Amino acid sequence: MNKERLKNGLEKMGIAADETALDRFEAFHAILDEYNARMDLTAVLDEDERVDRHDLDSAAPLTHGLLMPGAKVIDVGTGAGFPGMPLLILRPDLQMTFLDALNKRILFLEDALARLGLKAETLHARAEDAAKMAAHREQYDAAVSRAVANAATLEELTLPFVQKGGVAIAWKGPGVAEEMTAARRAAFLLGGTVRGTVDAPIPGRDDWAHVLLLTDKTGTTPKAYPRKAGTPNRKPLGQ
Ligand code: SAM
Numbered sequence: 001m002n003k004e005r006l007k008n009g010l011e012k013m014g015i016a017a018d019e020t021a022l023d024r025f026e027a028f029h030a031i032l033d034e035y036n037a038r039m040d041l042t043a044v045l046d047e048d049e050r051v052d053r054h055d056l057d058s059a060a061p062l063t064h065g066l067l068m069p070g071a072k073v074i075d076v077g078t079g080a081g082f083p084g085m086p087l088l089i090l091r092p093d094l095q096m097t098f099l100d101a102l103n104k105r106i107l108f109l110e111d112a113l114a115r116l117g118l119k120a121e122t123l124h125a126r127a128e129d130a131a132k133m134a135a136h137r138e139q140y141d142a143a144v145s146r147a148v149a150n151a152a153t154l155e156e157l158t159l160p161f162v163q164k165g166g167v168a169i170a171w172k173g174p175g176v177a178e179e180m181t182a183a184r185r186a187a188f189l190l191g192g193t194v195r196g197t198v199d200a201p202i203p204g205r206d207d208w209a210h211v212l213l214l215t216d217k218t219g220t221t222p223k224a225y226p227r228k229a230g231t232p233n234r235k236p237l238g239q
Contacts, residue, residue: 028116032050143169
């Protein structure tokens with residue numbers, strides 16, 4: 001792994017990374033390669049692309065000071081651990097829960113966490129089901145989610161996990177403007193209020209960037225939400 005690229009990129013984003021964090025990134029990349037050689041875990045990117053498009057991209061909320069010390073965070077649809085793993089490596093104080101509907105990804109993450117010496121919770125479930133469980137419903141300071149669904153669907157998959165005063169953070173592409181009206185309506189139905197977007201540029205990569213869509217949890221999510229598994233995708237709220 002190109003540690004200098006990662007370190008410089010993080011510095012430009014205003015994020016400090018000590019040697020332990022950089023070593024953990026390196027080890028995590030090696031574990032990803034090991035698993036990718038035998039299963040289809042995540043798109044294989046070259047090393048520099050992985051630093052930019054996975055590690056630096058995942059770290060964006062830290063630039064904006066969105067996660068308080070010790071915050072309880074759930075990564076909804078974490079896949080191979082993005083954005084949750086880079087966030088946890090950079091901020092081991094976070095109480096992170098990795099959630100995914102695919103068990104092979106959860107098993108990979110459990111192995112990676114043990115080998116990196118990091119503590120976190122893992123949850124093999126659909127977001128729609130997990131958000132009905134008392135242990136997870138409205139229990140988190142933040143829900144993060146990248147590349148999982150359109151904005152309105154994401155509101156329904158993330159906001160039920162967030163307690164009043166917390167925030168849902170979704171990584172979105174340049175087309176987010178077209179999704180905003182439905183997202184605002186969906187958030188309203190779910191006890192949230194869309195705050196807006198903040199830019200999440202990746203240093204040196206003008207060609208490729210996300211924005212973070214921020215939704216504040218301003219009320220309580222009605223019991224009817226989330227609807228049963230699959231419905232938020234098939235019939236997004238607010239459309
Ligand atoms: N967030 C990761 C990233 O940015 O690399 C993974 C993105 S991958 C395209 C989408 C992931 O979301 C998959 O691992 C899938 O299993 C998971 N997923 C999709 N819908 C879900 C749901 N309703 N509940 C839990 N996981 C879900």
